Amino acid sequence: MTITDPPARADLPREQTWDIEAIFATPDAWEQEAAAFPADLEVLKTFQGRLGESPETLAQFFQTDQTLRQRLGRLLSYASMTASVDGHDTVAADRRDRGNVLASQYTAASAFSSPELLALDEDTLREWLKRSELQEFAVPLERLWRTRPHVRSAEVEELLGALGSPFGSARNIHPTLANMDLDFGSVDGVRIGHGNIDALTGSADRETRRLAWEQYADAHLNVKHGMAAALATGVRQNVFTARARNYLDALTAALSSTYIPGQVFHTLIETYKANLSTWHRYWAVRARWLGLERLREYDVKAPLSAAPPIVSYPQAVDWIAQGMTPLGSEYVNTLRHGLTDGRWVDYGLNQHKRQGAYSNGVFPIKPYIFMSWNDTLPSMSTLAHEIGHSMHTHLSWAKQPYAHARYTLFAAEVASNFNQAMVRKSLFASQPDTDFQVALIEEAMGNFHRYFFIMPTLARFEAEIHARVEAGRSLSAPDLNALMADLLADGYGDGVQMDRERSGIMWGQFSTHLYSNFYAYQYATGIAAAHQLLSAFDDDAEAARQRYLTFLGEGGRLDPLDALRNAGVDMEKPDAVEKTFEVLAGYVDRLEALLEERLASGLVSS
Structure with missing residues (x-):
């Protein structure tokens, strides 16, 4: 590419x-x-x-x-x-x-x-x-x-x-630094930016990956003390507000706003930690596939497929619509309109466009999607994710009065991850070509890496830094970097050789998530609930469809845990997280089997 x-x-x-x-x-x-x-x-x-x-x-x-x-x-x-x-x-x-x-x-x-x-x-x-x-x-x-x-x-x-306006200062300082003041330099004559860093660190050329990853990290390290001061201020604000409102702690206060008991957060973290061996096995398989004795962090997104598909935006729309057909024609037709003539999506990549993707519903006008398109399967997956949010919004508005229509972030991440999982399942079935299958596994693992590795790690990070402030401790840049590096080391095991200083600044690269007061964990609970919901389609597709569409149409009428229980998922138990680790392990198994086939055929060397 x-x-x-x-x-x-x-x-x-x-x-x-x-x-x-x-x-x-x-x-x-x-x-x-x-x-x-x-x-x-x-x-x-x-x-x-x-x-x-x-x-x-x-x-x-x-x-x-x-x-x-x-x-x-x-x-x-x-x-x-x-x-x-x-x-x-x-x-x-x-x-x-x-x-x-x-x-x-x-x-x-x-x-x-x-x-x-x-x-x-x-x-x-x-x-x-x-x-x-x-x-x-x-x-x-x-x-x-x-x-x-x-x-x-x-x-x-x-x-x-x-206090809302002055308290917003920390939230604004960090992204202002990240989006307006940092210079990441160039690689191979291309300016590094938030919009193309994933593509650069996913380059087939290892030197390009290394330089992009290091320069991106170094730019954040150059302002680590300022970013640490902003983050410490944001955390202190959360702790102050929780105490002002007589909550046990900041975590309890944050979760109460979405009607989530602390048990859900702790169950996620403990189940995640208990299953880290699945990630350790993946790093080993990935290293063998790439012909490396051991991965470096800039190899985590290195392409596994020799011929990844080029996916145009119109092709992605078709594949997403095809994948979501189990939800019915009305859902699919609305989705297709929003992605095309309805202009719900801002997908063109332009200079200085901020990183990431999001869906934003503007009642009663329409839902909107922000992203940067780059003709890849991961771009298609991101689009599937965001249109899941937007269709959730659309159906909530259609079924509920305004007072009930606003659903929680916890519920939102279920709908987005469900779409990705359903589209991926469709493509595995309809695209048998081996190179495509490898690319699809790669896309899946990239998605899991973000939502089921990075986000639980950020959640652990958030919990610890809030606990430190509640105990009267400071949050300096060196302490934050050391904490982040330690948490990443848990997930990497012996499979990834770390550059601890550059790894440690990862918190600085999430200039919005860490100011949303315990938001990151909901990506992980969302992907877990989504995969358990999807598994129900294998038993009784029509009943599963009705339960899922009912869940989307509930909006905020029910507490999110109650709405999910009605759909068949109990997030206070570890079942959904364990089920999703089974899915993750299945992808690792597929990749390992394909690797053995290639080794046997002499396409790659052991």
Whole structure:
């Protein structure tokens, strides 16, 4: 694969960009709405002290608040999306920061509502909730009642709400450094960037891989102290907020926001650690395939296939649609429209485009997908992942009122990983060519490496750094690097020769995940739940389809663990994680069998 410098944003074909004009037709339209929004928040003050006045007043408040939250969602989405596509666009960066200020202003303006609602007579409220205009707000109120021990007075709540903007500084400093100030240099005449680092570290040329991996790490190491200060600030903010709200610890506080008991987190981590031998076996097989005595970290993404397929965007759309046919024609037709004419996806690679991929639903307009396309199976897999999120959003909006439509991040990662697993299963069955099979195993292992190796490692990292701050300890760059290197060493075993300093800065390369307050673990629980859900299609495909589509359509009406239990998965038990390690081991078995075939045929030397 030839790697070239990406074009400027303005030079991308329209069809490779998302339909952001559906949110705001022009930047000026965003400016007008942003200017009007603070004054419109004043209407919330007219409800303060009156929520228990009558069911009609309460319904008016809920509807007014809901409208404001929808408007804020559009402002924040447009601001973050325009900043994502060009990290050097200072106007977009300023717009994003102003959006965060607006969010803080909304939080402060609405802060009175939770304490006031909790002070009202619960029996009276339950009687009011039987009225048609209030029924859709029953679930949010039930969840609010659960938080009673953690909601403070109206004055304290307003203060905590106002902290949103200054507390956002650490979250913004780290990605600003990563996206705007770091210079990664060049390899083979190609500028290294967030958008092409995976392609460069996946090069067939070992020297290219080494230089790209080392230079990318070194650039982060050059600002490790600044990044460490930002991360330490973010962790201290999480600990402060947890204590201010009377939670046992930061982990409990973070998980409570998505209604997840701590047992789920601990079960994941313990089951992951108990199965690390599967990863150790994979490193050994990969080294043999590559003809290396021992892997280096820049070999982890080295291509195994001599002839990986070139996958155009239209071909990927076809394969994804084909793979998702077990979910029915309505699902597939909507998916195909979103990926093509609907312009849900911004997939063109341009200069200064930030790293990664995400799906962002902008109610009631459409879900959007951000990524950078590079004509590979991993790109197709990323697209399948993100359209899983977007279809989850689409079905939640279709089946639930706005008050119930927003699902948790925990549930979100199930839908995205399910799509990847189902498409991969389809391709294994429909593409028998050996080179394709090797490339597909490689894609699968790359996906598992990110979600079932890196993310549990980041989760362990998060748990430890929060525990250190809670114990009154500091978080210096050398300490963070040493911790990360130790955790990676657990996963590598003897199969990978480490460069501990460069390995240790991996935390600095996740400038968004580590500021989302225990988000990374949900990638691992998501991939685990997804594979257990997929396995049910082998027993009774129609029943499994109905249960899965029901899960997607529940949105946030049920707690995510309850919605998953209804679909057949209990994440408080280790079964789903163990099942997914079985799938992982199966890929290693396939790869090893293909290696033995090649050794026997003389295609590679032992």
